[in-house]
Amino acid sequence: MTTLTDTAPSVFETVESEVRSYCRAWPVVFEQARGSRLYDEHGRPFLDFFAGAGSLNYGHNNPVLKRALLDYLADDGITHGLDMSTTAKRDFLETFRSTVLEPRALPYKVMFPGPTGTNAVEAALKLARKVTGRKTVVSFTNAFHGMSLGSLAVTGNAAKRAGAGVPLTHTTQMPFDHYLDDQVPDFLWFERLLSDSGSGLDHPAAVIVETVQGEGGINVARAEWLRGLADLCRRHEMLLIVDDIQMGCGRTGDFFSFEEAGITPDIVTLSKSISGYGLPMALCLFRPELDVWQPGEHNGTFRGNNPAFVTATAALDAYWRDGTLRERTLARAGRVERALGDLCGEDGRTAVSYRGRGLVWGLEFTDGERAEAVCRRAFELGLLLETSGPRGEVVKLLPPLTATDDELDEGLGILARSVRHAADRVAV
Template sequence: MKISEQYESNVRSYCRSFPTVFNKAKESIIYSESKEYIDFLAGAGALNYGHNNDYIKQQVIDYLNSDAIAHGLDFYTDAKEKFIAKFQSSILSPRKLDYRLQFCGPTGTNAVEAALKLARKVKQRTGIFSFMGAFHGMTSGSLSITGNKEIRAGIFGIANDVTFMPYPDGKMANLDTIAYLESVLDDSHSGIAKPAAIIFETVQAEGGITVAPIEWMQKLRALCDRHDILLICDDIQVGCGRTGSFFSFERANIVPDLVILSKSISGYGFPMSLLLIKPELDIWKAGEHTGTFRGNQLAFVGGTAALEYRENIDLEKEVELKEFFLKTFLNEKIKPIDERIEIRGIGMIWGIDLGKFNNPQLVKNISDRCFHQGLIIERVGRGDTVLKILPPLNIEMSILQQGCSIIQQVLTDCLTKNMYNNSQLEKVSA
């Protein structure tokens, strides 16, 4: 770690929370030289199929050994055409979804930028509505629609005509947020112009694991239709089966105009982002939104293999069973530890909200102690007071249970013994 601390930029983050040198990973376990850790982070959602998935890895190795195209810009290639065909036959056609596929730059934020640019081009309006608590990426356009003031601090000139609207979470429990949106759009004196698009997450992951109600999503779709506004779904972290179905919006039986995918779309953690566009909205001119690494052939190979793998093991059924376990365990074993604990989640993304303790350092120390006990778990939400459970979708049930037991043990030790003094908690974590 010394060489990284000496030469790597201060911008590094995850390594500060999990300070060890990792050298191997397999399925749902990450290894250092002296210890193994259960992974409840899964590459921040990029490893839905686990580390070094054997089925996907073999497809990638075979492709590399064949000296096939590794980098291809947006050339027609065998790897890309196979991915498109598989995505169409396995994902879009069975759901009767009609989208064009735009391969963007290597990370999700690039597809977000493309979506914003295209929406403004289509509607010839500059405004965008986003939601409080949202996270959409770290480049300028994506930051402009991200709610976290801390990561926006010191960045000037990125407002880009963005208006933040209330999201249906606990803070807005007494507000009909859709009615509020409607009133803003209908009021000629609201001071807010009609936007080109509304971008939303069906589950605000970085925002604290807040799950949008089905009725709310349906009303949001209807509102966009009434007011001639495009609806953009950011499915970067909670798509690709994370909530059960491949797309997280399926449970609401709605069809967004634009859908953003990244993270696990490549299947193996390779950089890839994808924007799905309703055909009538695909008005790009050639090369109008481009990027050198939009032709990551290994990502196409991994993505095709991932779609095959999820069918081979009936992944949706796997997620359904593990969702039932997580929901039951968290509500019956974790929530009773202290009445201030709140549990939220869906599928294989769950949050343990400790915000009511009003002690962010307490939550950090709990996460640190989990790490010392062999569990990698991230903190998210306002003040980083929500423990986020985000394991690989194919995690073995026994390992999932073991990881949850570590959380139960740590929370019991730290909360029931009233260890709210930071120095005491540090001693417990050591």
């Protein structure tokens, strides 16, 4: 196989910062991408079960989205628009309303906070504090919400938090679903702190939660747990923020990952696959009565990425006018679950457990070294996977929602071979 030495990407080592990470796990130089595959500069294909960390739910260079983008650029469409009104933004807002909001009876206003997920989270936190006049925000163990300071404050990972370099304040962490191995009733500790004036917990402005913790290790919250959380927030007058940046846009089947639970969050953050094409774009959605912003009170130079509006509109038109993608994703979820179940049940040596929803799944090992060995072997066999979890102990599967059945089976087959290879190495 091609190695880092073969391609000699010395400029990456000599000019680019040491902060780079994914390129260390996949030491080739990529040149092209189509559908579910990336190709290095020597033409070798790699099946992509990483999908831009969830930014490419519709695959690489999706032809429908690409055509819309090329036509728009060829017609000298607006590229940079700040928050000016443009035809591209109008088309997106109208399509988002008709394909996403209205069919789900969601009354949300739409805010463009900036191009990335952490921009959306920062806007959500700022808005919650502005509306309530309170400072504290509750988040959960193993959460990940972004790398800017406000987002880091509600993130659980110790290594990422340490990178802030300053105290991360005005947040309190609570146990996520299953964190205490179901030994105590849901929210017992949280409810007690809220009810006891001597607990030391300032009345929170909001609670922020992922329905499936991607970076935290594919920890899946039960629908009843989410409903309990929504009820707790309502009774104690705390805003509920759902971070759907990685799990939204169909990753769990429904457009929003919280739909299965039947809840309506006060605030929702979206990014990653909302543009459909991997272009930077983020949204902060909130109930109309929360729209207390003054003009320009929260802004950003690149919040008007009009090419992203164009591809986002094309994606909504192509995939969310009916329930076809949802049904296909849920059907494939069963396919993945069966394969992982078979793999974990082979001989007790391969993996500890698996979990997931829709087309996001995690295979948990006893330690990060085993999980890393699986991903390393998968790369050698032409499959891109990453690890997640607090110790990197979970192999994470994020295939494009548009992957074919054959591609899904191919990837699962390579995963199985990689797991067995790592198990055999440990046995030796």
